[in-house]
Amino acid sequence: MLDGPAEGSVRVRLDLAYDGAEFSGWARQPGRRTVQGELEEALRTVLRTGLPVELTVAGRTDAGVHARGQVAHVDLPAELWAAHREKLGRRLAGRLPADVRVWSLGEAPHGFDARFAAIWRRYAYRVSDHPGGVDPLRRGHVLWHDRPLDVAAMNEAARLLLGEHDFAAYCKKREGATTVRTLLELEWERTTADAMAHGDGTGLVVATVRADAFCHNMVRALVGAMLLVGDGRRPVGFPGEVLAGRVRNSAVNVVRPHGLTLEEVGYPADELLLERNRTARRMRTLPGVPVSPPGR
Structure with a gap:
């Protein structure tokens, strides 16, 4: 289990919003328009990379559900991030459709995971x-x-x-x-x-x-x-x-x-992110309930 990006990569946090009316939910689906699909395609285009770009999200919203304060992260090669970081937000604004916006992006603190570090x-x-x-x-x-x-x-x-x-x-x-x-x-x-x-x-x-x-x-x-x-x-x-x-x-x-x-x-505070990230991956249950990691 990785507590952060692989060696040579940088974890980037994105804060975003979208109108869910025309999306088949967050998660990428073949042949359907999704928030994840639009964002990942836009990132590949503005970064000018053929490498895989995969977002991890805090909450996987369903078809038709909106978001004003969604959070995601993506791990990018350090040299790619260094080359594009200053203009990436503006370029995404020009490439993304009007029903999804990235309000801010930046290098995430150690231990951050958009899904598992959320409290x-x-x-x-x-x-x-x-x-x-x-x-x-x-x-x-x-x-x-x-x-x-x-x-x-x-x-x-x-x-x-x-x-x-x-x-x-x-x-x-x-x-x-x-x-x-x-x-x-x-x-x-x-x-x-x-x-x-x-x-x-x-x-x-x-x-x-x-x-x-x-x-x-x-x-x-x-x-x-x-x-x-x-x-x-x-x-x-x-x-x-x-x-x-x-x-x-x-x-x-x-x-x-x-x-x-x-x-x-x-x-949580930055110094508590790593512990939260690890704790949230553990299985939890009540008596008589099957166990698995938490979901959405």
């Missing part, structure tokens, strides 16, 4: 319950829910889900992968961000969801369960009961991806 990922899910629908200027980033939502009830239900649990009931299972995660924050807030569009700012409800890592569909399934509480179709204890059951519940819909945005990835 948390924070997502936001945006919902409008305004009877008139979603602000047309935000329709690609906000889900419309056609019933009024009780934010206090949703927050009461959310508190029952915090902590380390097996989230199998809220995840799409992958063979051999653990669904044990630590949910650090799940909170709903009604904002005034769309006050100009609606006149009263009552229509936008935003969930902040933060965990050490997420498994496939976890945030969107959690939101689906919360909406059932918010509109009164299920009691406050329902999402917790689903969690305890450890199996998917047919009443819980995985909501559409366009309301979801990866907002930020958290990392």
Whole structure:
């Protein structure tokens, strides 16, 4: 196991954002347009290299999911990095399509790994319950829910889900992968961000969801369960009961991806990166749960 780039290479951190509407997710897929595919092709072009360029990402977003604070890294030969580092950001801006941007890039500190050194990922899910629908200027980033939502009830239900649990009931299972995660924050807030569009700012409800890592569909399934509480179709204890059951519940819909945005990835202080990198690769489990390294 490597704790950093191979000898003669430099690890470069990239901070980036993208609109996920026209992408088939982050991960490279043959014949499909993906964020990873666009970025790696742009890097090969501006670096003028025939060498493989492979990105490692903090959180592998699904098709249609957006990112404002995504983090990735790439290992480059030291001489290639030295030759291009000063102009690489500007060249990428000219080469990349308009729906993906690299805001900053630079040599990463020792022990940094975009995926394994991360200590948390924070997502936001945006919902409008305004009877008139979603602000047309935000329709690609906000889900419309056609019933009024009780934010206090949703927050009461959310508190029952915090902590380390097996989230199998809220995840799409992958063979051999653990669904044990630590949910650090799940909170709903009604904002005034769309006050100009609606006149009263009552229509936008935003969930902040933060965990050490997420498994496939976890945030969107959690939101689906919360909406059932918010509109009164299920009691406050329902999402917790689903969690305890450890199996998917047919009443819980995985909501559409366009309301979801990866907002930020958290990392420890530089001197703690190496230990976090190593610790995160270890297998973890709860009693009776199969073990494997953490996922998304």
